[in-house]
Amino acid sequence: MDKIVINARVATETDVFEADIGIRDGKIAAYSHHMPLDGAETIDAKGGLVVPGVIDAHTHMDFPFMGTTSADDFGSGTVAAACGGTTAIIDFILPKQSQSLLEALHDYRSRADPLVAVDYGLHMIFKQENLTELESVPQLVKEGIPSFKLFMTYRREGLMLDDKSLFKVMKKVGQTHGLVAIHAENNGIIENLVETNLEAGNFSAKYHALSKPSLAEAEAVGRAAHLAHAAGVRSYIVHLSSAYGAEAIEYAQSRGYDIFAETCPHYLVLTDEVYERPDGRNFVMSPPLRSKRDCASLWDGISSGSIQTIGSDHCPFNSQQKDYGKGDFTKIPNGVPGTETILPLMFSEGVRKNRITIFDMVRVTSSNPARRFGLYPRKGCLIIGSDADLAIIDTSKRVRLTADKLHTNIDYSVYDHITTEGYPVLVMSRGRTVMENGEFVGKKGAGEFLPRELEEDITLR
Ligand SMILES: [Zn+2]
Known part of the structure; x- marks a missing residue:
């Protein structure tokens, strides 16, 4: 494993479960309890909710x-x-x-x-x-x-x-x-x-x-x-x-x-x-x-x-x-x-x-x-083999959505009267950490174009 997210509660469309998440080559590679660390970088989710x-x-x-x-x-x-x-x-x-x-x-x-x-x-x-x-x-x-x-x-x-x-x-x-x-x-x-x-x-x-x-x-x-x-x-x-x-x-x-x-x-x-x-x-x-x-x-x-x-x-x-x-x-x-x-x-x-x-x-x-839109299951879920695109939500973190907290390039916030209870504290794009504690730590230009192909039959839940 390159990275292991420990102490995670993973939320899917149907389930919430506790597990360590193993990430290799930017993809979800394994789930288990107490995954052997073997020199992998560990990220402690501290019981936070991990969502795609x-x-x-x-x-x-x-x-x-x-x-x-x-x-x-x-x-x-x-x-x-x-x-x-x-x-x-x-x-x-x-x-x-x-x-x-x-x-x-x-x-x-x-x-x-x-x-x-x-x-x-x-x-x-x-x-x-x-x-x-x-x-x-x-x-x-x-x-x-x-x-x-x-x-x-x-x-x-x-x-x-x-x-x-x-x-x-x-x-x-x-x-x-x-x-x-x-x-x-x-x-x-x-x-x-x-x-x-x-x-x-x-x-x-x-x-x-x-x-x-x-x-x-x-x-x-x-x-x-x-x-x-x-x-x-x-x-x-x-x-x-x-x-x-x-x-x-x-x-x-x-x-x-x-x-x-x-x-x-x-x-x-x-x-x-x-x-x-x-x-x-x-x-x-x-x-x-x-x-x-x-x-x-x-x-x-x-x-x-x-x-x-x-x-x-x-x-x-x-x-x-x-x-x-x-x-x-x-x-x-x-x-x-x-x-x-x-x-x-x-x-x-x-x-x-x-x-x-x-x-x-x-x-x-x-x-x-x-x-x-033709991206599943590469994206939109966290099954083995999916891109490790995820957010760890600290479910009790309170953030008032004022302009200085947000990264969009404007001088006001339309939500500055709202304080959210729960906020992402770490975000990964294909296994790379791009946000940590409110700071952008990724790289501009590191994103990739996603050519999409629609399936003939799409079953929605
Ligand atoms: Zn529009």
């Missing part, structure tokens, strides 16, 4: 959006990820204007490879002007990009596809056994409400939320589900935010559609009351935050299995960037940080507060994303 590292399938590093670029590049963003127990991310390639999809892939690889501190994969965003490139889909799948993101809104930004275009791309992706990821909000409702609010002189941050009601989400989720089913492609609804949206997912799943939903920690722990605060603009993301009732129904969706994955939609902007929208909510760059706080929030607000079980947490933060 989080797989955050929804990040936007170095992302050009709304006239600016998200504040984390692949370096600072994956350092933040590592420090919170996220050991793999899947980011979204946004092709630049008149860049082909394949050029965009190589552009992203060349920016990410030298900087990433943890392993990463990529999804491809299919925007309007790339509709002529459907023939590249099989090539992208071959290069390890089997998932394609489609937008049902953001028409002015050139991202939105109409129903016919959505259907066309879905069919093509379905033929390659790929996956479509969908940003589901009804563009017509949103454009109209934005116009009405601006005409009425309603410019503050809360009108962002009022212009994107949860029925706009529910309508689009339902439409996306039917379109994808008709096109014969599996679909993934990103960042589900509302109870109405969750009902639409449950309906599609009850009909046997191959559809799954992700929600984000901010929809679980924050509510729309924050838009009344002076710093309300910092909470502007799409879809917006909702009510307490919506939060409760999303937690229930995790427990019942209708919501299968957690992603962060990590897309931070600093205060000065958020200020672009001081006098007009439509100019506030949309997005919040999140990849670093998935594990602390899901453990403290979810498991500790009995909203979900530890098994639910491992399933939605790691095992299900690994299965759904």
